[in-house]
Amino acid sequence: MTSVNTTEAELEPAGAPDTGVEAQVHALADRSRTAARRLARANRAWKDRALRQIAQNVNAKQAAILEANARDVAAGRDNGTSTAMLDRLSLTPARITALAAALENLAGLPDPVGSVARGQTLPNGLRLRQVHVPMGVVAAIYEARPNVTLDIAGLALKSGNAVLLRGGSAAANTNAVLVEIIRDSLEEAGLPADAVQSVDQYGREGANVLMKARGRVDVLIPRGGRSLIQSVVTNATVPVIETGEGNVHIYLDHSAPVEMAVDILLNAKTQRPSVCNTVETLLIHEGAPAAGDVLAALAAAGVRLHADPRAMELLPAGVSAEAADDGDWGREYMDLDLAVAVVDTLDDALEHIRRWTTGHTEAIITNDLANAERFIAEIDSAAVIVNASTRFTDGGELGLGAEVGISTQKMHARGPMGLRELTTTKWIIQGDGQIRD
Amino acid sequence: MTSVNTTEAELEPAGAPDTGVEAQVHALADRSRTAARRLARANRAWKDRALRQIAQNVNAKQAAILEANARDVAAGRDNGTSTAMLDRLSLTPARITALAAALENLAGLPDPVGSVARGQTLPNGLRLRQVHVPMGVVAAIYEARPNVTLDIAGLALKSGNAVLLRGGSAAANTNAVLVEIIRDSLEEAGLPADAVQSVDQYGREGANVLMKARGRVDVLIPRGGRSLIQSVVTNATVPVIETGEGNVHIYLDHSAPVEMAVDILLNAKTQRPSVCNTVETLLIHEGAPAAGDVLAALAAAGVRLHADPRAMELLPAGVSAEAADDGDWGREYMDLDLAVAVVDTLDDALEHIRRWTTGHTEAIITNDLANAERFIAEIDSAAVIVNASTRFTDGGELGLGAEVGISTQKMHARGPMGLRELTTTKWIIQGDGQIRD
The missing domain is CATH 3.40.605.10 (Aldehyde Dehydrogenase; Chain A, domain 1)
Structure with missing residues (x-):
């Protein structure tokens, strides 16, 4: 040839x-x-x-x-x-x-x-x-x-x-x-x-x-x-695997440990802002003790905050934010920008996520077992994370070897796709003369 | 409510x-x-x-x-x-x-x-x-x-x-x-x-x-x-699982045991002709000793044969057939009809199948190990069967419990779909503060 x-x-x-x-x-x-x-x-x-x-x-x-x-x-x-x-x-x-x-x-x-x-x-x-x-x-x-x-x-x-x-x-x-x-x-x-x-x-x-x-x-x-x-x-009329878009949320629960919350938010937003598993919206449980430190740390790291009116009130001295609107909730910034909203309850957070998510990755930071379990059960996204950075939704990090992409659809492959997801299966049936009754 | x-x-x-x-x-x-x-x-x-x-x-x-x-x-x-x-x-x-x-x-x-x-x-x-x-x-x-x-x-x-x-x-x-x-x-x-x-x-x-x-x-x-x-x-623009069509082939190898061949063909064609895993085309290896008995048994069971010129020559005394054309090779009869062709080699059989298959099920009847292994490796269908009836491509028969349908596409589900194939997966990642380096 x-x-x-x-x-x-x-x-x-x-x-x-x-x-x-x-x-x-x-x-x-x-x-x-x-x-x-x-x-x-x-x-x-x-x-x-x-x-x-x-x-x-x-x-x-x-x-x-x-x-x-x-x-x-x-x-x-x-x-x-x-x-x-x-x-x-x-x-x-x-x-x-x-x-x-x-x-x-x-x-x-x-x-x-x-x-x-x-x-x-x-x-x-x-x-x-x-x-x-x-x-x-x-x-x-x-x-x-x-x-x-x-x-x-x-x-x-x-x-x-x-x-x-x-x-x-x-x-x-x-x-x-x-x-x-x-x-x-x-x-x-x-x-x-x-x-x-x-x-x-x-x-x-x-x-x-x-x-x-x-x-x-x-x-x-x-x-x-x-x-x-x-x-x-x-x-397309051929089968498609849809990959990529990540409007990723983190819910900061009232019980979230302060230091862990700061570490995770900084990592999820600033470690590589241009990729799909970076966080785009922070939902703060009303009165969460970690909120002030988290917002201060993000601002100090150069993150531009887009806040709803209640989040505006949580901004520490010297930290400013733009007013957020629906355009922010639906936006994948892929840059050093973060939308921030305050919610009264976990239910309100779940409702916000259901409305705006692209089904890629959502995380909760919490020390409350019941809230963690509800979040895991009720979030309908490719990856649900408890107390870790959203940046872990990645084929290499999850031990899948090589990554083809992150599937945000439900058929065939969901989440990080490895080599296995580029295969199909075949049923092989071997007998010695079997027939059906 | x-x-x-x-x-x-x-x-x-x-x-x-x-x-x-x-x-x-x-x-x-x-x-x-x-x-x-x-x-x-x-x-x-x-x-x-x-x-x-x-x-x-x-x-x-x-x-x-x-x-x-x-x-x-x-x-x-x-x-x-x-x-x-x-x-x-x-x-x-x-x-x-x-x-x-x-x-x-x-x-x-x-x-x-x-x-x-x-x-x-x-x-x-x-x-x-x-x-x-x-x-x-x-x-x-x-x-x-x-x-x-x-x-x-x-x-x-x-x-x-x-x-x-x-x-x-x-x-x-x-x-x-x-x-x-x-x-x-x-x-x-x-x-x-x-x-x-x-x-x-x-x-x-x-x-x-x-x-x-x-x-x-x-x-x-x-x-x-x-x-x-x-x-x-x-x-459709929503994801579809394509089910059903079965233009199913059986290849009768030269080495096929006669009695096994007769039993399998009768079962695959007559046990329930109106379903998708019933055989529609029989490809006979030139000179296969089982050919005559198989065709006689099918005719005796009321199967209408549609034969190519070489298969016509194999018809036992008293058995008649219509002349087959391309319309027959591509047809899912779902009735007591069977297209029959003679091929010189396994390669010719594979080529015929590649051209006409709907990717549902194909079977080989053989006692030749090398031919069985080539058939398994080279047939690109949801189910490949050696020495058994094609009627086994069925969720119940394969132990999948209930059957949603037989998928003939390669994504998500291929072959008999059970309850599992009506689910997707979710990655659940639980940590205690992990961030990415």
């Missing part, structure tokens, strides 16, 4: 009647399916060899990656792209080394494929096993963050899936170089290059075709901001 | 600006959400008491159910409904007793809610559990089969979910009586009547609103034929 760059026109199968984008993306997806079949049978040693090969080649070709990335960043700057977006788009030698190291790390993790979920011998002698197998063809639609290209390709490969990538067009040059490196590495490792393909050359229309490719795409993972995810979820 | 029949106009919340179907169905869904919260906290004893109450009342009100059903059946007959559809629509005293018994049986099964999927104590002392919890609000869209009303309501209740039902309009009278019995029984058992609601009064438009009710409906289960399922899958 020779290396075929997916930007070449020859991808179109000879004699295809429709030369439109749909036919071309479908042809790519069919090649993914063929590659997926080989990948599903590749044992862990083959897949890990390929992951290490990609890591090695990414390090070796740092200069080419940086050159392509510099072109994307320059174009972005010319287009007036925001500093935050340019930062996510930019690669540095240190970032590239870290991405390669993450692939090496992935190679060290157990293979989710082949693990037996359940099994038994039935009364009639049938041997039954439910075994984890790859999904098949995974598609990913994401924003202009070239790290996602390596990340998703690695996770898909490790879990035995072929992947179709649609990255943000602002990262097109970087992604093209990365995909070429990945495909060359796959071939060097004896696996089909078509296990990783890009549809970037088809632009927005390519993404639309992926979203509707029922039967060709087994699962679609959008990664990015709210509008990207909502657009995918609304338009 | 007084019993409120969902057909009453008062369902519309006071002052709602939109009196259209969407607002009314959303109002019902919001009542389902409130009921779901109470149900999620109901322990098994409460739920089982309600299930037994429903069973008791269904038996006690047999006359009213039969009377309503007779009106539906008469209307169907007047409209020229097919005999098969009338049969599925019709209830008899025996069928009603069986439905009540199924609810009693459900009450005897373990509660999926609260079971711990995984858990550990992390190095930093955090106690981590992944616990099964109800989905919340389940919607079901199904055809004019009133048994599904009791079936889905019982499964949803046992798994702690509220359910919104949309049955076929041809069963509207029967379903209205059944839903009223269920709601009265829930109240008698101390659970909210709104745990089970019908949107039948809103017709097709009600179904459309359900399909788009993101955030209000957690999962939608279509039950019925191909066109219903395809319509739901294509139009």
Whole structure:
């Protein structure tokens, strides 16, 4: 097999009647399916060899990656792209080394494929096993963050899936170089290059075709901001795993120990404000002794407070806040901002959370057992935390190995998704002539 | 709480600006959400008491159910409904007793809610559990089969979910009586009547609103034929679990023992031809010694064979067949019909199956270990069977207790779905002040 760059026109199968984008993306997806079949049978040693090969080649070709990335960043700057977006788009030698190291790390993790979920011998002698197998063809639609290209390709490969990538067009040059490196590495490792393909050359229309490719795409993972995810979820007819949005709440109970409350709030808000498991709203139980110290510590750490009228009254001397409105309760700041409200009861806190949560993570700080148990039972979010930082809703922290994303939906995967969540299961039933009565 | 029949106009919340179907169905869904919260906290004893109450009342009100059903059946007959559809629509005293018994049986099964999927104590002392919890609000869209009303309501209740039902309009009278019995029984058992609601009064438009009710409906289960399922899958923006279609294959290997092959084919085709796990295509390995006996036995059992030219040549004396075409390979007969083709190799069989399968169940009959293992590894269907009838792809047969349906998709649930598949999970993280470094 020779290396075929997916930007070449020859991808179109000879004699295809429709030369439109749909036919071309479908042809790519069919090649993914063929590659997926080989990948599903590749044992862990083959897949890990390929992951290490990609890591090695990414390090070796740092200069080419940086050159392509510099072109994307320059174009972005010319287009007036925001500093935050340019930062996510930019690669540095240190970032590239870290991405390669993450692939090496992935190679060290157990293979989710082949693990037996359940099994038994039935009364009639049938041997039954439910075994984890790859999904098949995974598609990913994401924003202009070239790290996602390596990340998703690695996770898909490790879990035995072929992947179709649609990255943000602002990262097109970087992604093209990365995909070429990945495909060359796959071939060097004896696996089909078509296990990783890009549809970037088809632009927005390519993404639309992926979203509707029922039967060709087994699962679609959008990664990015709210509008990207909502657009995918609304338009896709293939199964989607919704990830990411986190309007995270902490409820500060009357019984919360002061020092613990200060430590947890500071960590949950300031340790990495731009990620989805950072706290966005603090709900203070009326009269909670920890309130003053918590607000003072947050303000001292540079957190901008957005307070409701009752929270305004709790502000310590020298601490100011903006007036909060409904826009604040529903907002994922992803920055050093925090909405603060005072509630009379745990019920009021639960009601506020039910109204505004995105179902990602909520935490309670308390020393009251009954309140902790009610919070655990009644919060309907992917993660419910008692007396710890919300930053723990993370695949790595929870021991899941590598993280595909944080699912905020209820089907298939909820919360941090590890490699296992990129697999499905197959029932294997073995007999010696059993029939049904 | 007084019993409120969902057909009453008062369902519309006071002052709602939109009196259209969407607002009314959303109002019902919001009542389902409130009921779901109470149900999620109901322990098994409460739920089982309600299930037994429903069973008791269904038996006690047999006359009213039969009377309503007779009106539906008469209307169907007047409209020229097919005999098969009338049969599925019709209830008899025996069928009603069986439905009540199924609810009693459900009450005897373990509660999926609260079971711990995984858990550990992390190095930093955090106690981590992944616990099964109800989905919340389940919607079901199904055809004019009133048994599904009791079936889905019982499964949803046992798994702690509220359910919104949309049955076929041809069963509207029967379903209205059944839903009223269920709601009265829930109240008698101390659970909210709104745990089970019908949107039948809103017709097709009600179904459309359900399909788009993101955030209000957690999962939608279509039950019925191909066109219903395809319509739901294509139009829904809420998560869907696709069930049902089974274009099931059996591959008869050269090494297949003759008697075993005859027994399995007869069972897989004739034991209950109208269900999704019945075999629809037989692929015969060229020269397989069992072929003649198998075809003779099937013909003697009244099976109409649809054969390709090479299979025609294998027909024993006195056995005839129609010529098969692509329409046969893709067809789910659900009747005493079987497509038959001869293939040169296992690879050709795998290729045929890949082209035509719906991903439900495929089986191999063989005494060749290598062929069995290749078949298991390379078939990408919910169930792969070696040397047993395809009729075993069934929740009851596989020991899953009650069956919600057979999922033919890869996300969340694949193959027979039990009560567990009507739950999601929640991560519960308990600490004593842990923060992230």
